[in-house]
Amino acid sequence: MLEIQGLYKHYGKFTALNGLNLELKKGELFGFVGPNGAGKTTTMKIVSGLLNADAGDVFVDGINIRKDKKKLKEKIGYMPDFFGVYDNLKVVEYMEFYASIYGIEGKPAKKLIYELLELVNLSECAGNYVDGLSRGMKQRLCLARCLIHDPELLILDEPASGLDPRARFEMKEILRNLNHKGKTIIISSHILPELSQMCSTIGIIQKGTMVLKGTVEEIMQQMNVSNPLLIQVVEGQDKVISLLKRNPFVENIAIKGSNYSIGFKGNKVEEANLLHSLIENDIRISSFFRQEGTLESLFIQITKEEEGEKIEV
Amino acid sequence: MKFRMNPVYKKELKISVRTVRMAMIILGYNAVLALIGLLSFYFTFNYSFNNNIDYSGILQIYLILAVIEFGLVLFVVPAFTASAISGEREKQTLEILLTTKLKPSQIIFGKLLSSISSTLLLVFSSLPILAIVFSIGGIRLFDLIQLMLFCVTTAIFVGSIGIFFSTCFKKTVPSTVFTYGSIILLVIGTLAIIAVSYMIGVRNYDNLYSASSTMIEYNPPGVGHAINLLLINPAVSLLALLSKQFGSPSYLSSLLSHYGKTNTVIFDHWYAISILIQMLLAVVLLCISVRTLDPLKNKK
Numbered sequence: 001m002l003e004i005q006g007l008y009k010h011y012g013k014f015t016a017l018n019g020l021n022l023e024l025k026k027g028e029l030f031g032f033v034g035p036n037g038a039g040k041t042t043t044m045k046i047v048s049g050l051l052n053a054d055a056g057d058v059f060v061d062g063i064n065i066r067k068d069k070k071k072l073k074e075k076i077g078y079m080p081d082f083f084g085v086y087d088n089l090k091v092v093e094y095m096e097f098y099a100s101i102y103g104i105e106g107k108p109a110k111k112l113i114y115e116l117l118e119l120v121n122l123s124e125c126a127g128n129y130v131d132g133l134s135r136g137m138k139q140r141l142c143l144a145r146c147l148i149h150d151p152e153l154l155i156l157d158e159p160a161s162g163l164d165p166r167a168r169f170e171m172k173e174i175l176r177n178l179n180h181k182g183k184t185i186i187i188s189s190h191i192l193p194e195l196s197q198m199c200s201t202i203g204i205i206q207k208g209t210m211v212l213k214g215t216v217e218e219i220m221q222q223m224n225v226s227n228p229l230l231i232q233v234v235e236g237q238d239k240v241i242s243l244l245k246r247n248p249f250v251e252n253i254a255i256k257g258s259n260y261s262i263g264f265k266g267n268k269v270e271e272a273n274l275l276h277s278l279i280e281n282d283i284r285i286s287s288f289f290r291q292e293g294t295l296e297s298l299f300i301q302i303t304k305e306e307e308g309e310k311i312e313v
Numbered sequence: 314m315k316f317r318m319n320p321v322y323k324k325e326l327k328i329s330v331r332t333v334r335m336a337m338i339i340l341g342y343n344a345v346l347a348l349i350g351l352l353s354f355y356f357t358f359n360y361s362f363n364n365n366i367d368y369s370g371i372l373q374i375y376l377i378l379a380v381i382e383f384g385l386v387l388f389v390v391p392a393f394t395a396s397a398i399s400g401e402r403e404k405q406t407l408e409i410l411l412t413t414k415l416k417p418s419q420i421i422f423g424k425l426l427s428s429i430s431s432t433l434l435l436v437f438s439s440l441p442i443l444a445i446v447f448s449i450g451g452i453r454l455f456d457l458i459q460l461m462l463f464c465v466t467t468a469i470f471v472g473s474i475g476i477f478f479s480t481c482f483k484k485t486v487p488s489t490v491f492t493y494g495s496i497i498l499l500v501i502g503t504l505a506i507i508a509v510s511y512m513i514g515v516r517n518y519d520n521l522y523s524a525s526s527t528m529i530e531y532n533p534p535g536v537g538h539a540i541n542l543l544l545i546n547p548a549v550s551l552l553a554l555l556s557k558q559f560g561s562p563s564y565l566s567s568l569l570s571h572y573g574k575t576n577t578v579i580f581d582h583w584y585a586i587s588i589l590i591q592m593l594l595a596v597v598l599l600c601i602s603v604r605t606l607d608p609l610k611n612k613k
Contacts, residue, residue, distance in 0.1 A: 048412045050608045069609065070414070078412040084405045088328050100320040101413045149414070 001026045001153055001184040002047065007056035009042050009208070016042040017053070018208035024186065024201070026152075029179040031199035032188040033299055039208040040188040041081065044155050047186075048078040060153055077146030081158035081188075083138045087131035091122060091141060094130055095148065102149040116144040120174055136167025143174065154178065154185045160194065172198050192299055204299060227291040228254075229264040229271065236283035243281055247274055264290075320415065321423025322430075329431055342435050346381065346442045350374055354445070375446045376555060379460055382436050382443075383467065383551050387496060389435075390468045393428035394475025395492040396485040398606065403485060417606040421599060425476050429468040436464045456558045463554055466588050467547045471496055473595035473602075480602040503546045510539060511572045540572055541579060544587040545594065553584040 002024040009017040017039045024030050034040050045051040047058055049065055049072050058065045065072045086094060092113060099109040117123040120140035125133060133141065139159060146154060159175070160168045172194055179185055179200075189195050195202060196216050203213040212219065233240055237258060244250050249266035264271065275288050329335060353374040398420075401407035410420055440461065446452045475492045482488040514534050522529070543549040549568070556565045565583060579586055604610055 050408060050411060052609050066609075073412065073414045076412070078409070080405070080408055082405045084409040086324070086328070086404070086406060089324070093324075093327065097320060097324045098413065100317075100323065101415050103317065105317075145409075 001028070001061055002186070003057075003059040004043070004047070005057045005059075007043065007046065007058065008054045009039070009046065009051070010054055015208055017046075017056075020056070020205070020208060020210055022203060022210060022213070024184060026184055027179070027182055029175070029185045029198060029200045030187070031195035031202040032186055032205065033190075033192065033195065033202060034188075034205035038205045040205060041157055042208075043205070044078070044157050044186065044188065047153075048076055048155055049073065050078075074149060075152050077149070077151035077154045079142050079146045079154070079156045079159055081161060083135075083142055085130045085138055085141065087129065090127055090129055091117070091133070092126040094141065095144065098145050098148045104148070112148065116147050119147070119177070120144045121170065134167075136163050136170065139163060139167070139171060140174065143171070147178075152184060154183050154187075156185065156187045158188055158190070160189055168194060229262040229274075229290055230287065231260040231262065231278075231285060232287040233258050233260065234284040234286045236281065239281050239283055240278070243277060243283070244274075247277075249274070261291075319419055319423040319426065321410075321420055322426045323423075325423065325427030326430065329427070335431065335434075339435060339438050342385075343439055343442060346378060346439050349377060349381070350442050350445045353377065372446065372451050372559065375443065375452050378439070378443050379551070379555060382439065382460070382464055383547070385435060386432055386464050386468045387471055387500070387547065388493075389432045390429050390472045391475040391492045391496055392489070393431065394425065394472045395479050395489040397424035397428050397476055398479040398602075399482055399485040399488045400479075402483055411606075411608055418603045421476060421480070421603050421606060424479075425469070425472050425599070428475070429465075429472045433465060433468055437461065452558065459554065459558070463551065463588070466592060467550075470547060470591040470595045473598040474499075477598040477602050480605045499546055500548045503542050504549075507540060507543065507572050540569055543569075544579075544583070544590050546587075547591065550584055550587040550591070553587065557584060 002022065004020055004022040007017045007020040008015075016037075020039065020043060022043075032040050032043070042051065046053050047060065047065070049069055060072055060075050063071050063075065086097075089097065095113040095116065096105075096109060099105065099113060104112060114123060114126065117126055120143055122137060122140055122144065125137060130138065130141065143156075143159065146156075156175075160171050163171060175185060175187065176198060187195070187199070199216060201213065201215050202219055204211050231240075240260065241253065241255075244253055244260070244262060249264050249270050251263035251265055253263075254261040264274070266274070271290065275285070278285060278288075357374075398407065401410065401420075401424075407420075411417070440457065443457055443460070447454075474495050475488075478488040478491040478495070479485070482491070518534060549565075552568070553565050566580070569580060569583075
């Protein structure tokens, strides 16, 4: 659905995009993560046809966006990180305006508008002025506006920013719903736990380069390897240290009472082997698990690095 | 093929015309014009000396009303157009519009049309008041139509200046300042340039004349063909139109012949040529605006 090849963009001396590559399949819900200034919005603006790239190519459903802007605009729905609404229009008029841009007028427009307002839970506010809507409602109205021409690719820049938890939850549900209907969605956000719950794939961008991309499971698995192994020993603590030291995958050990936090570089099989050897040596264990990682901790870990090292998943 | 109204124009009209404010502005404007017209009538007929009514006074009513209409177009249209695009930027709606199927040219023309429509609505609504002069004669319906068309072309010209600056600047304040600055330059600046150039020429001539030992006829030079600069001045175009309608080219000819010299073809068709040039300038400004607005053509 979307293919970005070696995208470069400079603002004066500042490099916003440094050879960015990205490929999204149809129906993917892609979470675009990165610190401020990493190049997320620039990428989204280039894909939406609002900016020219210095080098590189972008294909949306096989269309080179430099060559066919008209078709591009039919394929994408862009929602920036601000509302961009006309306060002195009513909700339904706002939608009618965008419908008329795509040549949808009269009864078909009315029908479509009410369907979309229903989808984003705004049908009761159709007659209200946009000015009187809450932030969450305005955000949902913008999303409905994006959908007016039934685009295949939705580009959403920080759609949940500034929303309260309830509004964020509603937005998340709407996006999931849209994804189930077959829409490909790129969504940038700083609310990482929600992204990890919602997205099928996630990409982390830093200094204009994609440093990590994969499914949520793949990313979690990769990051779990770097998380400590937590063991709680009930009996046989005297033997634990010597046994652990002999294991080639153990990198470090931290002890707090009967709790052991172990830097363990092995995979699931090696974890099982370690557990087996502990039991074989009559060490009684009450818990043995790898500390769960969060996308947030991975994000912090990656973005802390001075130079973004590319990790293939 | 089904006619489709420009969506931007339609939306702007909806916002501006549905309020009571617009109706009140039309009412107020026409009330003021009507008062001026009726007072002129009253003074012309009730204060006639020696029982002689000066019917040319009625033509003065037309002149006053025409100048008011012109002033309205000249100074109100830029107020709307100078904020047309920059206002969208400030509301953060421009970026969204540019990602839709709308072409930059549609946005520009929609904005221009909607900006000049409100003012032209005022102008056209005052047509019955202008028609007051028909009761005495001297002005034909064609003249009135010509005046209305002149208002339309002036609105397009000054409107395109506003749109141009509104596209160039991100904020409405500098856009408005530059728009009004340009209009003042067009109306007063061009006259001032001609006048100053003329005065410099006369002073130099005076120095030479006084230093000359031979007796020659005092004939200071004008600014020559530079007088044609006034072709871009809408106020001079109005003067040319009124001179033509009143059947007295003396207003325009005294201005042109005093300060410079112009081709007789240009002089005879000053009004038409000036309108043509102003429309060409408007087209150029609008084309630049369209190009500036296109995110993929403008910035790399």
